[in-house]
Amino acid sequence: MIKRILLSILLTLISFPSEARRQVVFPLTIVVAWDLNAAIDAVTKYTIIHNVNTPVDVALTSCTATGCEYKLILTAEGPHTVSVTSTNQWGTSLPASVTFTARAPGRSGNIQIRVVR
Numbered sequence: 001m002i003k004r005i006l007l008s009i010l011l012t013l014i015s016f017p018s019e020a021r022r023q024v025v026f027p028l029t030i031v032v033a034w035d036l037n038a039a040i041d042a043v044t045k046y047t048i049i050h051n052v053n054t055p056v057d058v059a060l061t062s063c064t065a066t067g068c069e070y071k072l073i074l075t076a077e078g079p080h081t082v083s084v085t086s087t088n089q090w091g092t093s094l095p096a097s098v099t100f101t102a103r104a105p106g107r108s109g110n111i112q113i114r115v116v117r
Contacts, residue, residue: 028074028102034084035067042088048072049083049095077103 037043046058048070058070074080080102083095 031069032072033069037086043086045087047085074102
């Protein structure tokens with residue numbers, strides 16, 4: 001599950017056209033995706049926690065047969081941690097978490113001007 005969360009976040013962050021990659025403008029919307037629990041777990045809801053913000057419940061109706069997605073808005077560059085928990089009638093799971101850094105690329109270097117004849 002963590003691999004799928006990380007892959008979805010990375011694909012979202014690197015899939016910008018080259019012009020957009022030069023300047024990342026916040027707020028930035030990314031998609032957090034994860035696999036469904038086994039049916040035997042009888043999950044009643046999933047919860048997303050971004051950094052230390054208020055947890056957000058994700059309704060099962062927003063999931064498909066293969067997984068769930070949630071659009072998350074990043075408001076600033078820097079390190080981010082996203083955690084997903086699942087809940088059923090008996091309790092809540094330990095979180096599955098991924099940490100990543102959202103940042104604009106550094107400056108280009110070694111700029112040269114050449115005369116073409």
